[in-house]
Amino acid sequence: xxxxxxxxxxxxxxxxxxxxxxxxxxxxxxxxxxxxxxxxxxxxxxxxxxxxxxxxxxxxxxxxxxxxxxxxxxxxxxxxxxxxxxxxxxxxxxxxxxxxxxxxxxxxxxxxxxxxxxxxxxxxxxxxxxxxxxxxxxxxxxxxxxxxxxxxxxxxxxxxxxxxxxxxxxxxxxxxxxxxxxxxxxxxxxxxxxxxxxxxxxxxxxxxxxxxxxxxxxxxxxxxxxxxxxxxxxxxxxxxxxxxxxxxxxxxxxxxxxxxxxxxxxxxxxxxxxxxxxxxxxxxxxxxxxxxxxxxxxxxxxxxxxxxxxxxxxxxxxxxxxxxxxxxxxxxxxxxxxxxxxxxxxxxxxxxxxxxxxxxxxxxxxxxxxxxxxxxxxxxxxxxxxxxxxxxxxxxx
Numbered sequence: 039x040x041x042x043x044x045x046x047x048x049x050x051x052x053x054x055x056x057x058x059x060x061x062x063x064x065x066x067x068x069x070x071x072x073x074x075x076x077x078x079x080x081x082x083x084x085x086x087x088x089x090x091x092x093x094x095x096x097x098x099x100x101x102x103x104x105x106x107x108x109x110x111x112x113x114x115x116x117x118x119x120x121x122x123x124x125x126x127x128x129x130x131x132x133x134x135x136x137x138x139x140x141x142x143x144x145x146x147x148x149x150x151x152x153x154x155x156x157x158x159x160x161x162x163x164x165x166x167x168x169x170x171x172x173x174x175x176x177x178x179x180x181x182x183x184x185x186x187x188x189x190x191x192x193x194x195x196x197x198x199x200x201x202x203x204x205x206x207x208x209x210x211x212x213x214x215x216x217x218x219x220x221x222x223x224x225x226x227x228x229x230x231x232x233x234x235x236x237x238x239x240x241x242x243x244x245x246x247x248x249x250x251x252x253x254x255x256x257x258x259x260x261x262x263x264x265x266x267x268x269x270x271x272x273x274x275x276x277x278x279x280x281x282x283x284x285x286x287x288x289x290x291x292x293x294x295x296x297x298x299x300x301x302x303x304x305x306x307x308x309x310x311x312x313x314x315x316x317x318x319x320x321x322x323x324x325x326x327x328x329x330x331x332x333x334x335x336x337x338x339x340x341x342x343x344x345x346x347x348x349x350x351x352x353x354x355x356x357x358x359x360x361x362x363x364x365x366x367x368x369x370x371x372x373x374x375x376x377x378x379x380x381x382x383x384x385x386x387x388x389x390x391x392x393x394x395x396x397x398x399x400x401x402x403x404x405x406x407x408x409x410x411x412x413x414x415x416x417x418x419x420x421x422x423x424x425x426x427x428x429x430x431x432x433x434x435x
Contacts, residue, residue: 055421057370058232061307061412062296069295081259084291088298089242095210095301096219098244100251103294104258107206107228108135109287110241111176112142113257114224117250118200120145120173127167128176129159130377130390131398136176136204137378146388148172149379151395155332157181157345157405160397161189168197177222178204181374182234182340183333184213187221202226207342209234210304214336219244229297234311234342235304237297240289258287307412311341314410314419318344321423327352327430328406341410343374346426348404353433357406360429367425372407 073084085103093101104110120126122144128136130149140147148167153160157180164175175194177185187203194201201222205211209227211218219225224247229240243254256263261284289297300307319330329347333339348357355363361371377398379390393399408422 052368052421054368055370055409055418057372057407057409058411059413060231060236061300061303063299065299065302066296069299070292073291073295078291080290081288082291084294084298085289088289088294088301091298091301092242093244095304096217096244098219098225099246100244100248102243102251102254102258103289103297104241104243104254104287105289106135106239106287107204107226107230107241108139109258109285110226110228110243110254111135111202111204112139113254113285113287114202114226114243114250115139115143115145115174116257117224117245117247117253118174118202123171124173125169125171126174126176127164127172129178129180129398130379130395131157131159131180131375131401132178132204132378133206133375134378134381136178137384140176141387145173146171147378147384149384149388149390149395152397152401154397157401158185159190161186161193164190164193165197168193168199172197172199174200174202176202176204178206179208179211179218180343181331181345182207182211182342183337184208184211184218184221187213191221200224206230206233208340210308210338211340212338218340220246223247224250229293229300234307234340235297235300237289237293237300240293240297253282256281257284260284260286308340310412311410312339314414315339315341315344317416317419318346318408318410318423322346322426325427325430327434328426344408344410345374346406346408347401348406350400350404352435353430354435355429355433357404360406360426363429364422364425367421369422369425370409373402373405374407375402377402 089101089103120143124145125148126140127148137147150159150163203222203225205218205225206228208218224245227242229237261282263279322328322330364371378384384390
């Protein structure tokens with residue numbers, strides 16, 4: 039009997055283990071009910087409270103809540119004055135949002151390859167990617183730990199460039215003792231359903247620059263004056279001023295209520311993910327088929343993702359087949375990410391081609407993201423570990 043058939047037969051009655059399951063408990067439910075009962079559902083006092091507490095936790099002077107990390111990145115580029123024809127340097131190993139927000143401006147995303155032994159943008163390649171049209175560097179803190187920010191900031195400061203950090207994966211995380219959210223010019227966070235802290239959807243921008251914060255706040259709600267959200271309250275006014283062409287990027291109080299509850303337990307959730315990650319690493323270190331992720335000593339990993347690398351040539355099957363093998367065993371897995379330069383949009387619009395960024399393509403070919411979330415039990419995790427040990431044994435060369 040084929041190995042996959044054996045696997046399918048073994049897992050017929052096993053509940054499916056999803057790639058992610060948000061930790062929603064009584065605190066989140068009570069917070070949402072309270073908002074529903076007080077009648078203020080959209081942007082209001084809960085959003086301002088969420089901003090204040092997030093800024094306090096991170097140690098940032100300003101925090102502005104928005105509807106997504108994509109919105110945060112878009113408004114961050116607005117704040118620095120990006121224009122048509124400008125260029126922004128970013129990694130090819132990232133999600134769609136990083137490149138598309140640059141394209142919103144009819145600017146050019148200038149892609150950079152990965153480091154040899156990580157999914158992060160190679161800081162050594164940034165300098166040679168700079169042209170007279172370069173305005174910013176957009177590092178992505180892949181999986182939950184910081185890029186080489188010292189090297190990136192050194193290039194940026196010498197060349198007069200802004201640094202906008204994509205920290206969608208990196209809350210809470212630290213780099214050389216500094217909390218992510220206080221290092222670059224602007225930092226953008228995500229509260230999407232699968233992130234380390236969720237509001238269902240949502241994002242946050244942090245910055246030390248009050249002009250950036252004001253600009254982002256105004257643009258996030260149709261370009262109207264900062265206190266427009268109060269116009270239906272007892273201390274607000276129906277009058278408002280439109281100051282710029284803006285967007286509908288505001289966060290709601292319903293979402294902020296969930297975010298506030300999640301923020302209160304972000305440290306305990308991170309500790310649980312770290313414990314789970316350590317178990318994975320211990321379990322897979324003895325297998326030549328896989329390479330566990332390594333963590334630099336100077337960072338504190340948020341562990342949004344646990345990305346196992348499938349080592350080329352060790353198995354008769356490749357990464358995609360491994361995901362299918364896990365699926366028939368009732369286990370969800372994913373891949374983060376398909377490099378931007380491999381997508382038709384970036385090849386047709388920007389002229390990138392397959393083979394241009396070999397390190398990213400190599401990392402992508404072997405990347406396997408395993409279930410990792412605070413509610414994952416050790417028993418459930420052991421299913422994942424056992425399944426991968428079985429796959430490595432059955433398909434070893």
